[in-house]
Structure formats: structure tokens, C-alpha cells
Amino acid sequence: MDLKKLWEKTLADVELQISKPNFLTWFQNSRLVEKNDDSGVVTIGVNNNFAKEWIQSKYHKMILEILRNFDSGVNRVEYVVLTGNVEEKIFSQPKNQPVNEVGQTGFAEFSADPETNLHPRYNFKSFVVGSSNELAYAAANAVSKEPGKKYNPLFVYGGTGLGKTHLIQAIGNEIMKNFKNRIRVKYVPSEKFVNDVVWAIRTRRMDDIKNKYRTIDVLIIDDIQFIGGKERSEEEFFHTFNILHQNNKQIILSSDRPPSQIPTLEERLRSRFEGGMIADITYPDYEMKLAIIKNKTQEKNLSLSDEVNHTIATKIQRNIREIEGIINKLFFYKEFKNCDIDVKTAEDIISATLQQNMVNINPQQVIKCVAEFFEINSQELMNKSRRKEVVLPRQIAMFLMRDMLGMSYPDIGDKLGKRDHTTAIHSYEKISKEIIKDKGLNQKIILVKETINKNPS
Amino acid sequence: MNVIVLKNNLKEGLSVISGARKESGNLPILRNFLLESNGGKLTLASTDLEIAITYSVSAKIIQEGSITLPYGVFSQIVNNLTSERVSIESKNNTLLITADNYKAKIATAPKEDFPIIPEIKNKKNNSCDFEIGFLTDSLSSVVTACQISDIRPELSGVYWSFKDNEVKLAATDSFRLSEKTIPSKKFESSFNKEFSCIIPLKTIQEVIRIFSSKNGDKVKIIFDTNQVSFESEHANLVSRLIEGKFPDYEPVIPKNFETEVILEKNDVTGALKLASSLSNRLNEVKFITDENKKNVNIFSSSQEFGESEYLIPAKIKGQNTKVTFNWKFVLDGLKNIKNNSIFFGFNGEEKASLIKSPDDASFLYIIMPIKSS
Numbered sequence: 001m002d003l004k005k006l007w008e009k010t011l012a013d014v015e016l017q018i019s020k021p022n023f024l025t026w027f028q029n030s031r032l033v034e035k036n037d038d039s040g041v042v043t044i045g046v047n048n049n050f051a052k053e054w055i056q057s058k059y060h061k062m063i064l065e066i067l068r069n070f071d072s073g074v075n076r077v078e079y080v081v082l083t084g085n086v087e088e089k090i091f092s093q094p095k096n097q098p099v100n101e102v103g104q105t106g107f108a109e110f111s112a113d114p115e116t117n118l119h120p121r122y123n124f125k126s127f128v129v130g131s132s133n134e135l136a137y138a139a140a141n142a143v144s145k146e147p148g149k150k151y152n153p154l155f156v157y158g159g160t161g162l163g164k165t166h167l168i169q170a171i172g173n174e175i176m177k178n179f180k181n182r183i184r185v186k187y188v189p190s191e192k193f194v195n196d197v198v199w200a201i202r203t204r205r206m207d208d209i210k211n212k213y214r215t216i217d218v219l220i221i222d223d224i225q226f227i228g229g230k231e232r233s234e235e236e237f238f239h240t241f242n243i244l245h246q247n248n249k250q251i252i253l254s255s256d257r258p259p260s261q262i263p264t265l266e267e268r269l270r271s272r273f274e275g276g277m278i279a280d281i282t283y284p285d286y287e288m289k290l291a292i293i294k295n296k297t298q299e300k301n302l303s304l305s306d307e308v309n310h311t312i313a314t315k316i317q318r319n320i321r322e323i324e325g326i327i328n329k330l331f332f333y334k335e336f337k338n339c340d341i342d343v344k345t346a347e348d349i350i351s352a353t354l355q356q357n358m359v360n361i362n363p364q365q366v367i368k369c370v371a372e373f374f375e376i377n378s379q380e381l382m383n384k385s386r387r388k389e390v391v392l393p394r395q396i397a398m399f400l401m402r403d404m405l406g407m408s409y410p411d412i413g414d415k416l417g418k419r420d421h422t423t424a425i426h427s428y429e430k431i432s433k434e435i436i437k438d439k440g441l442n443q444k445i446i447l448v449k450e451t452i453n454k455n456p457s
Numbered sequence: 458m459n460v461i462v463l464k465n466n467l468k469e470g471l472s473v474i475s476g477a478r479k480e481s482g483n484l485p486i487l488r489n490f491l492l493e494s495n496g497g498k499l500t501l502a503s504t505d506l507e508i509a510i511t512y513s514v515s516a517k518i519i520q521e522g523s524i525t526l527p528y529g530v531f532s533q534i535v536n537n538l539t540s541e542r543v544s545i546e547s548k549n550n551t552l553l554i555t556a557d558n559y560k561a562k563i564a565t566a567p568k569e570d571f572p573i574i575p576e577i578k579n580k581k582n583n584s585c586d587f588e589i590g591f592l593t594d595s596l597s598s599v600v601t602a603c604q605i606s607d608i609r610p611e612l613s614g615v616y617w618s619f620k621d622n623e624v625k626l627a628a629t630d631s632f633r634l635s636e637k638t639i640p641s642k643k644f645e646s647s648f649n650k651e652f653s654c655i656i657p658l659k660t661i662q663e664v665i666r667i668f669s670s671k672n673g674d675k676v677k678i679i680f681d682t683n684q685v686s687f688e689s690e691h692a693n694l695v696s697r698l699i700e701g702k703f704p705d706y707e708p709v710i711p712k713n714f715e716t717e718v719i720l721e722k723n724d725v726t727g728a729l730k731l732a733s734s735l736s737n738r739l740n741e742v743k744f745i746t747d748e749n750k751k752n753v754n755i756f757s758s759s760q761e762f763g764e765s766e767y768l769i770p771a772k773i774k775g776q777n778t779k780v781t782f783n784w785k786f787v788l789d790g791l792k793n794i795k796n797n798s799i800f801f802g803f804n805g806e807e808k809a810s811l812i813k814s815p816d817d818a819s820f821l822y823i824i825m826p827i828k829s830s
Contacts, residue, residue: 021483049575106631114702
């Protein structure tokens, strides 16, 4: 007889013998935790210490007798207070709080699961798959089914706001769902890892760190590029990596660029990152953006007309996080003004938001960052040289001035060495076409953009 | 049982144990409390099966015994008695209360029907001793930030952590967080390793209520895997602990600030109270700093009634900022700072700000802003 059935039958008998209030108070949530067939000891888990004391002193005899009726092997009953090990309790996630996008903000860090550090919001279901991320998605899916066996380490890279964090956290959540508490998952932003190492050095507790990270079955580290150049952290991570990898523990990493392009990363780490599966996430196409918008609006119970969806999908070129921001703003607008959103208002809100982001960027900065990235002199971008090494960067600079700053073609031509506006038009169109075909170029432009955004004037 | 006891002693005992009874619920016996003679003392005990409080008062014991009786009825009688001394005598299932010109009979239930109050048997390496006043002060300073509802059970209590010879108390409702650090010289402990737990909000409130009037005495706190007990000379409180893991709040504490401001506490509390009368439904109050003007503008507006501004002289360092808070949350933080000078560290309108006393690092209050529309 299995334990659950045995206890159910026992409770049915107990219920007949004691009053209803007593039964409800003392036997609520009780269960049979363990039965040792050799010694005949049965362990019963009860709700709290009061119930334990009470049942022990009042109902012990009765329970023992009833249990014996069903199973003559029982000769002793012990009681324990149930703690968090009840399976359903472990997975009880915070009850859904009402979504209020405007108003009192909370500590964002707290919504993550304290044990795994994973945010329940991120799952595969809400991840929109398209041509730009299907490889990464397929790899992630395979990893979540058999962690540690295929694709180890899994290295996901792509620009900001494209869903790296979403994808790698979704792997963690999926593994937790598939394997329950048999597998220990931990999600760590690389900054936290570095902080832990610093703390350990300061308090001379290196062993704590070793224990903490080397007993994990699935280690997920976000934004691993930040570890580059921090020697002690790199070393500690190197050893952790080796131990986990040798024991077939899954390692999942994310970065904004492929391992080969993280400048300060040590060679031995680079080669290890490249030893598994490298998957990239690139910019979403129009259809995918539309799907994402529909998903997000559905989540918030907001319905937008097809025209508005179209406007958002075309106006927002790349970043998915921006799409989310826009939808939040529209949502607020709708709540606040209590009216439907037409294309005009959507356009206004989008352009207001996008301009806000650009406010600190000027053409000089674009030129400077492009020049630095391609390691040429910024003067060269502006003079008449038509050397190959200069032509492409110059075209990229023109493209970015148009794309990021929305400058007019004559103005762009003027800024880059008094060139004709047709040159600027040609450059913009050429690069726009190229980035769709040429992944490498696309990657370069993402990186340049990020440096521009990071160094406001 | 037959005892003679001073009315005021009884009254005090009844008030101490009042927090742990349950007037409604499945089990009617929980409306009763336990009255028991115990080596020259009279012990009163009550429980709601979450916490249990026992309290002993001095009395003249003529005949030993124990009984349980309904709290509501008995406390009404005691509170309205005019005479100083009360005689209590139990006979079969009734209790006889006799005072000058007064006599009453109440129905009782035997002690055997009353829940057994659990005791922590293991008393090795799991206790801390505090001076009562200091402990209740420390607890009061953090408890305001607790989550009142049980949306997230692990936040509906005070986090207690013993690490590196310090005790840290923390509480948060995920909108604000308070933390109090107690240095090793303020307590004695028998812990030999790191330890942490979450004590329910109600328990903390009861501890503060019961013990805060008893300055000078010592209280011993004993921790077990799923319960905790607070023991002093007269009173004893046992409670369950909250299961779950308190969030790792360390990353929430801001280390650097875009704007640093030092203000007088009285000015801020006054300003907030004034601003609150013209604030909106969300209790929004804006802090506007301007480095050149050497003052902070506390601004509030309500669509219905109008708006107000209050200028507080301040020392300001860093960039100009505008941050919106719930004024109640700010006031909660200020209340717990004893010093008259207050440090505000702002980090723009989206990140957490920090409030503390400029010369006391043991208490921190972190508060999230309201996203302004």
C-alpha cells in the first residue's frame, strides 16, 4: 500500500472518532512522510509544533491502533513538523500582483526566485521565435531537455534588448519545471560573480565561493563579457568552469558579442567558450516584431488596432526592449486618458521616446566612435581619401547619422568632408541592404552603436 | 484551585496575553485562556496556534490547580471590578470569583482540552541575550517596512541574520527596506555558526508590545528549526517561524548617489505633513533639489484641490534631481532615525534612494520612487 493511500484511510478513521473542529485544526495538511519497513517506524508530518505536541499526547494511541489495523508491521509512530520540503510549496511562486506600470515602483531584484535567482516571467512560451533567433531557441530547447549532455557550454550572443536574458532564464525555468528539485539551477549576472569573488578575497573565504559555484548542476551566467580583464574572477571562473564541465554539468553563458571579440578575455577561457555551441540572436524582422507586439499587448490585456501595431513595428527598428517600453507607455496613455489609441498618438509617443534616448548624441561623437572602432583617424573620414579601409567606415558613419540621428542627407554630406547629398543617400541605402545579408557587418554596426550610446557627450 | 490575587496583577496579565487568543475559528477552546498555579505564582497563557504567550503574576496560592476559562468574559469582569483583591476558586466545572460585594460563577473547561504549548528542548548554541529596551527599539525601527498582506509570505516578517558576530535585522515590502545592524557588544550569543530566519510580523509586534514597558531586564531568544521563543523573567512568547528564503537584499542597497542631501529631520517631517494635505491618491510628494539654491523643494499637487511647495534649507552635493515618493513611506523611515540631522541619497527618479543618519551607519532605510506620469 502506498503511503498516501495508507494515510488517507487512517485519516478517514480518525475523522470518525474525533470532533470535526479538532480534526480540521490538528490534522490539516498532515501526511505520512516515511515508513521504514524494517524497523516498523512510521513518521507523520504535521502542520506546526502545536499540532505535533497535541497529536502526540492525545491521539497517539488511536493513530497507532488504526495504522496497525491496516499494516500490522507498524510498531512505532513518530511526528515531525513539516517544513518547506513539501513539493508544491517549493514551487509556489509569488501570487500574481496586479500589473501597475505607473505608480509605486518596487525592488525589481525581489521578484526573482531567491534560490535559483530566476525570474518566473521568463519562459519559452512567451519567447517569440523567428528567423533571427531560431538557432538559439532550438539549442536552448535541447539543453533544457537534457542539461549537460548536448551543447555544453551553450553560448548565446546578440545586441542589447534582443532577448538573451529572456532565453537563458527560460532555459533555467524550464529545467526547474522538468526536473523539479532534483537539479540545482543558478542564474548569476557576471557582475554578481565578480562581487562574490571580491568579497571572498576580502574576507578570506575563497572556499565558500568554491562550494557555492561548484555544487551547481546548471550554471547560467549573464553578460559574461564583463568578466574580461578581471584576473582573479577569470581564474576562479576558469576552475569552476572546468570542474562543472568535467562533471557534465550544464553551463550557459550570454554576451553581447562572440567570444572571439571580447577583447580582454583570456585565451584559455575563450577557447573553452568556443568549445560548445555558439548561437547568435540578431535583429528581428517585421513579422517577428509584429508577433512580439501582439504577445506583449495580450499579456497586458491591451488591444491595439492593426495600424498601430504596424506603426510600432516599422518605427522601432531593432531593440525589443524599446517595443516593450512603447507598449507600456501606450498602456498608460489609454488608462489615463481613457480613450483608444490611433496611429497619430502612437507615432507621437514613439518619436518622443526615441528622441529622448538620442538626446545626448551628436554627429561628432558618431564620427569619433566609428573612427575608434575601425582604428583610423577621424580626420581620414572627412578628407578625400578613397582608400578601402576608409570608405566602409565612412559609409557606416553616414548610415548611423541617418539611422540614429535622423539627419538630412545634405547635412550628413556636409559633416563628412563636404560631400554631395547623393553620396550620403547611396551610403545609407548600401549599408541598409548589406546588414541584412552580411551578419558580420551587422554585428560591427551593433557594437559601434552601443559604444556611441555608452559614451554620451 | 483556590487563589487570592491583586486585581491589578490580573489585569496586567490579561493584557499581556491578549495578543495570542483567537476569538473565531474552528476550535472554540482557543477563546479560552489557561489559568494555572505554579510554585507560588499564577500563570496565564493563551495561544492562537501561531504564537503562544505565557505570563506569571504573584498571588497567594491556597490550593494548587489549573483551569481554562473564556477570555472575553473574565477580562470584562476583572476590568470592571472596583475592589483591590479577587479570590478565585474552581469547583468541578465552574469558577467562583469573589470580591467585595461581588460574586460570579463562570463555566470552565479542563486544562486537558487546552493546546499544549510547545517548548524548545534543544538549548545548545541557539540563543541570544539582549537588554529588553534595546531589542524592542531595534525591532521597532525595522518593523514598519514589513509587508502587511501575505502576497509573499517570506516578506511578512522580520529577517534575522547572525553573521560575522553581528545581528542584522531587515524588513521589506518590496517598495522600501529597512535594515538595522546590531554590533556584537550589544548582545551575548551562543551561536557558533551563521544563522538566519524570518520571524512573523505579528510575533514581532507582540514582542514589542509585551516587552517595551520592561526596560532594564534581559530577554533570551532561543531559535529552533521552525520556532522561536522569547523568554524574560515574567513573560514568555513562543512563535512559529516563516518558511522560505528572504530575498538577497544586499544588491538593493545603493552604494553611490547622484545627489546627496543633508536636512534637519524636523523640517522634513513638517514639510511632509504639510505637503500630504495637497497630495494625490498615490500620496505622491516630489523632492526637487537645486545645488545652487541650497534648499530642497518639497512639492505636492492634487488635481482636485491644488498644489503646494515647501522649501527646506539643506546641504546639497551632486546633480539636480526630481524624485517622487509616497510621503507615508518617507515618514516611516524618518520616524526611526533618532538623530535630528538626516542624510538623503538620491539616484534619479527610477532608482532606489537611501535615508539614514549621517553619523550612525547602523540603520538604513531604502525607498523606491514612484514613477511619475
